[in-house]
Amino acid sequence: MWFKRKLPEDFVGYVDGRSDRRIAGWVHDRSRPNQRFEVEILSAGAVIGVVRAEDPRVDLAEAGIGDGRYGFSFAPPQSAPAETLAARVKGGEFWLVCKEAVKGPAAQLMNSTGRGLPLLEPTMSLRIAEERDVEVAERLQTEWRARVRDWKDRGLGGGGAMWTTIVAQRHRRLLRLLGGRDPRALAVYLVGVQKTSAAEGLEQGARAYRDFRAASPKGRRAAVISYHDMLASLAQYMGLARAECAEQNFMGEAMFVASRALAAEIEAVLGFDIAPPNVFDGLFGLAIEDRVLDGRDIQALYAALRVIEASGRAAPSVCEIGGGFGKLGRYALMRGARLYTIVDLPTVAAMQYFFLSRALPEARVAFRHPADAPGETGVELLFAPLVDESAKIAADIVVNCDSFPEMGDDVCRSYFSKIGGWAPLLLSINQEANRKVGESGERQSVVGHLLPDFGFTRLYRFRSWVRRGYVEELWSASGQGGNARA
Numbered sequence: 001m002w003f004k005r006k007l008p009e010d011f012v013g014y015v016d017g018r019s020d021r022r023i024a025g026w027v028h029d030r031s032r033p034n035q036r037f038e039v040e041i042l043s044a045g046a047v048i049g050v051v052r053a054e055d056p057r058v059d060l061a062e063a064g065i066g067d068g069r070y071g072f073s074f075a076p077p078q079s080a081p082a083e084t085l086a087a088r089v090k091g092g093e094f095w096l097v098c099k100e101a102v103k104g105p106a107a108q109l110m111n112s113t114g115r116g117l118p119l120l121e122p123t124m125s126l127r128i129a130e131e132r133d134v135e136v137a138e139r140l141q142t143e144w145r146a147r148v149r150d151w152k153d154r155g156l157g158g159g160g161a162m163w164t165t166i167v168a169q170r171h172r173r174l175l176r177l178l179g180g181r182d183p184r185a186l187a188v189y190l191v192g193v194q195k196t197s198a199a200e201g202l203e204q205g206a207r208a209y210r211d212f213r214a215a216s217p218k219g220r221r222a223a224v225i226s227y228h229d230m231l232a233s234l235a236q237y238m239g240l241a242r243a244e245c246a247e248q249n250f251m252g253e254a255m256f257v258a259s260r261a262l263a264a265e266i267e268a269v270l271g272f273d274i275a276p277p278n279v280f281d282g283l284f285g286l287a288i289e290d291r292v293l294d295g296r297d298i299q300a301l302y303a304a305l306r307v308i309e310a311s312g313r314a315a316p317s318v319c320e321i322g323g324g325f326g327k328l329g330r331y332a333l334m335r336g337a338r339l340y341t342i343v344d345l346p347t348v349a350a351m352q353y354f355f356l357s358r359a360l361p362e363a364r365v366a367f368r369h370p371a372d373a374p375g376e377t378g379v380e381l382l383f384a385p386l387v388d389e390s391a392k393i394a395a396d397i398v399v400n401c402d403s404f405p406e407m408g409d410d411v412c413r414s415y416f417s418k419i420g421g422w423a424p425l426l427l428s429i430n431q432e433a434n435r436k437v438g439e440s441g442e443r444q445s446v447v448g449h450l451l452p453d454f455g456f457t458r459l460y461r462f463r464s465w466v467r468r469g470y471v472e473e474l475w476s477a478s479g480q481g482g483n484a485r486a
Contacts, residue, residue, distance in 0.1 A: 011249075013053075013070070015087050015098040015114075023085045024073040025096050026060060027053045033066040038090040043080035044118045045256045050090060083221065086116030086256065094249055109229040110468055111236075111244055115252030120228055121259065122220040123287035124212065125278040129187040136357045137190065138183035140350060143367050145179065147383070148346060170197045171347040178350055190354045195282040201406075202324045202348065203296045204283055212284045220284075227286050229255065230298040230466045231262045237302065237465040240265045259286045263293065272334050274301055276327070279358045297327055299401070302466045303429055304331035307399045310427050310474050316396040319343065319422055321415060322403030326352035329379055330360050341368075341380045341393055349381040387418075395423040402470075405430050405444040408437075412445045416454040420477035426456065428473045429464055451475055 013027030027037055036054040040047050053072040061068025076085060087096040097114035174193075177186040189196075194204040212223055232254035235241040241254035241262075254262070263286075267274055275291035285294035307318055307328075315338040320328060323342035329352075332340055342352060349367065356365045356379055364378030370391035374380060382391070398419050404412055419426055428447045436443055448458070448471075456475040464470035 011094040013096045015096045018082050018085050020082045026070040028070040039072050039087050040090045041074045042086045044084040083117045110233045111229055111255045112251035115256045118258040120221045120224055121287040122224045124284040125292045127281040129191045133187040134184050137187035140353050147367050174347050192281045194280045209282050224286050227295045228259050233466040234302055235262050263288045276359045279355055300327035301331045303328050303401050307427050308335050311397040313396050319393050319395040319398045321400045326356045343382045343384050346383045393422040397425040398423045399427045401429045404447050409445050424477050426475040431470050
């Protein structure tokens, strides 16, 4: 008796049309060209219908794909938004990749949306300034006046033309409030700062706030797809979800898991809530319980995990150059960092002071003159214009995320000439576009092109897990001997 060996499945097919009213596509097994298959239609990972793929498709027949009778079309219920829809062969593991996912906005994601998305939950924080905000603002004003009473506004630029422009154009009102004696007015401004131009380049800003407020429910979900993508990528980096492999048709597994579920898995490993307290009003992101998880939160958490791992210490002392709102520092302290120093523009340091004092109230947060001896624990904020060769910074590792390229080569070189005396290691997570900035003809800096001139040796280089187009590099300050305390 002769036995015929069953050929392995050799599926090919796509979803080539997806809207709120219809999902269509085709599927074909090259090993069994005469066989038709049932296709399961899913929304947010749940099966909502089954359709047989047997409709004639002229385009397939003309392309030489069997007899072309492999098409299907399905009308989903109104409760199933288009971005949640996906299709797979019934009884199998072959998912039909949506062609929309390989072009347009989806092409900028780290992960495939071929299996569809969960029903994303965008939200926006709603806050008014409270008495605790006023107390922090009053303390901030007192410390600010003590630090800058002899300064003039033009001295707050930090040495780079781009940053000087940012201070002049976006931080004037903040400067006036910091130098004033109305803590309630300052508290109201800082609680609402994400809705102003002062936050642009740091986190959200006025334009993004207005766009989100004006967007439809579908538009709001689209606005947070990239945040969900980062969250899925973070879970993959932590080993909580498997990395995608297009060669094996293994794509989209983490992306159709709900954001809350991904966050819960991550939190179970880390031991703390990953969404910070709602310090700001008008900040949009993913709804995680009663908090807002913004894309910068996810990027900062990833960077905090990387910098602690790269330091080789369980409780390192870290120095960050350009700290945004201080979110990386917050996560680093929550993961065990002993002392966290941020070097930044004075006005940005003021916003860091407010955020960290409200979001991590148990930590010591203080301004420090670079010439003064560093403390032992907490967060210390140093004003960049005062940092020179005499600065007392003792760290196990220096980190920079997304700001060296914007500073320009001269400012970067100034930092690179000093960093080797501050720490033995530098972690850089930056883009390398090298595009022109403004009308001056100056280009964005490329970190890897400059550091070797200052005795740095690259230990590793790879793409960021959570941000497309960003490169992560760890550099050793060869022969520079960091001065971190044991």
